[in-house]
Amino acid sequence: MAGEFIQITAEAGETFRAYKSVPRSGDGPAVIVLPEIFGINQHIRDVADFYAEEGYVALAPDVFWRVEKDVELGYSDAERDKALELLGRFDTDQGVRDILATVAAARALPEVTGPDGHKAVGVVGFCLGGRLAYLTAARGDVDAAVGYYGGGIDKLLDEASNLGCPLTLHFGADDRISQPEVIDKIRQAFAGRRDVEVFVYPGAGHAFNRPGHSYNKSAAMMAHSRTISVFRKAMGPHYDLSALWDKHCEYEFGTRNVDDTMSTMVAEPYVNHIPTMTGGYGYKDLHRFYLNHFVHGNPADTKLVPISRTVGADRVVDEMLFCFTHDREIDWLLPGVPPTGKYVEIPLIAIINFRGDKLYNEHIYWDQASVLVQTGLLKPDGLPVAGVETARKLVDPSLPSNTLMARWSQSGKEGGDH
Structure with missing residues (x-):
């Protein structure tokens, strides 16, 4: 798969870019891919292409554009410091509104389809994006949401009752950011919700889905299968x-x-x-x-x-x-x-x-x-x-x-x- 950058219009008329990747069929439900603190780098573009291969129109928005446009960072110490500096200036509430603008833009795309004529849109996010996926599901109209190792969700559980779609959260058992007591708190907040699942992967740390020193293949593969199951059930496409x-x-x-x-x-x-x-x-x-x-x-x-x-x-x-x-x-x-x-x-x-x-x-x-x-x-x-x-x-x-x-x-x- 090879995607392209398109422009998304924000609430006040400004524009920011998003990476778009379209499935081989030419259409499908949409998945908004929310990045880590390193922006729409090669890894996130690869993830978007991966979801396109699964049959989804993937859009990865530039969530840092109000702080600094077109961020694409690697994982060196200097780039990590830069990413943390950008995160310190990031307005989460405004970021969620920009993501909801991306959701609206996705539903306006002719390539986006869904069951019974409904233009279905889901969100999947990683690290910062995992937290934003949860907030997007709590504050907006999406069909399903998945978060990978989203830090800080435990501090935002006052919004849990607003969740109106299936939610799946993936954590590594050795995640230094979301430790067992944090994950237990999240589970307790959603107790009784059959459409919310929280999975923990033994031996996996933070960022276990990102190729590199923290990558855990077995956890990444199992988490992806569970994610696809959520999206297939909520949005399709359904294959025999x-x-x-x-x-x-x-x-x-x-x-x-x-x-x-x-x-x-x-x-x-x-x-x-x-x-x-x-x-x-x-x-x-x-x-x-x-x-x-x-x-x-x-x-x-x-x-x-x-x-x-x-x-x-x-x-x-x-x-x-x-x-x-x-x-x-x-x-x-x-x-x-x-x-x-x-x-x-x-x-x-x-x-x-x-x-x-x-x-x-x-x-x-x-x-x-x-x-x-x-x-x-x-x-x-x-x-x-x-x-x-x-x-x-x-x-x-x-x-x-x-x-x-x-x-x-x-x-x-x-x-x-x-």
Whole structure:
């Protein structure tokens, strides 16, 4: 995604800039991206582009324009000192009014859409922006609000009763600004509000969503999924992720067309088959992998048997049986192993993450020990592993449990239960 700067008209007719990024579809609900104290720098523009990739018209306004226009700071000590100096001169109340002007400007954009003809606008903010997102939701008309590690919200809870939309707040458990007692105070203020959620991420500090020394990938990924869930529910857009995943699998295993398979994915996707670490990171490597080692390399009788499927706001979790005859070398599953002619059935889990209506990544899990047992490459004697029994028990839970536990026979004897 590549955005542009546009001008927003403030309440008295002055103008200030905002970075705008539009989704591939050309329209969608709007998300106002409220920056940290460092202005609309590259990181915030990247965040706006990220939300555009998710299907939103993203607008990142210059909240410091009344103090100093066009602020774009990095994270050196000198730039941090400059940012804190700007924050000291920042008028929060006026800043919220400027954000509400940005909300109004978003609703006037022809690209902005929403459910039932309503031009939907949400806000998401980081650090200073997290506090401003909360205040914008309390003082204005927005459809949803999300704040990341917003400092000082605990001192503004007298406005909590004015909140008229869903609110989600993300904090790091090790945040030096919003410590546990602060987060508890915020939770208590919203007790009983089912549309307000407060999440705390273990091991994450302040600014855990910003790439750099404070970045915590697991916290950032989980927080983003929860944020997308809030926005999807309140504003859309709604994608049929199940159908999109089915189409991807059809291209992989049905028509076996690599270019069609890649067309269902984002510009730079990745796939990781966890047990064998096969797949690809980025379009070039993944296309090479699909073309030479996967799509055309699966056995002719390959079959996927669905067991269960869970569909979330931005991902699908598929539980299935993967069945095949090992009639050729299967690079991604049994790399370097000549065909054994053995028939194999294994339980397999696929976790598929989407950005908007395109697949972003796949994490695929299976029990490699079961594959090795079924192909005769691993003798199960004396090892806690099983062959096709793992697949059969998945389908028929009444089959015996605990067959690998030598002590199971003893615990059922008289006096063996505790």
